[in-house]
Amino acid sequence: MSATSNPLRGSLTICKDSSGTVRVYVRDQESRTVFAALRLSPEDFADALFGLAETHCELDVHGLDRIGKRRVSESRQIEVLGEAKIYKRDNLRAWLRENAQEPGWILDDYLGTQGSVLYRDGKVLLNYRVYKFVDVAEESAAAVVQGSCDPDCEWGARKDGDPVGQECQKCGLIIPF
16 A cells, blocks of 8 residues: 555454354444455464464455445335235335335345334334445545535634544544645
């Protein structure tokens, strides 16, 4: 990585499963996506930990298109209409997928939490979430066009020498200038 680029922030989780295999998970902070999962024997993990280069492991990689993007999620509620007023969660999930998908959003159809299925006044209401991944640079550029990142944030009052490319402490956007 060059000195002028902005490094990504993330987290590393290391654990040992019941079979003794060491698992290492790498998660991107912005998107909250685990994009790499490594599996190593305890011996190979010890070799890697103590400096042996090119230690072999099994590696699963996914979600690379989300890396460096910010996950934005919103709550929604919808009334179940028609014959779908069946009380089985699997049927409600199928109905939700067919009737609540919005363009540009990913539908989280999990209905297993308390309050996700409500029965009120003869109606069935579903509380669910949608999310999408937004490019942080585009999000910050849009904020510059608007003049600020948040109505309560004052980028105009920013002092010279404030860190470019750092996260705004008030709204969380990356300061682009």
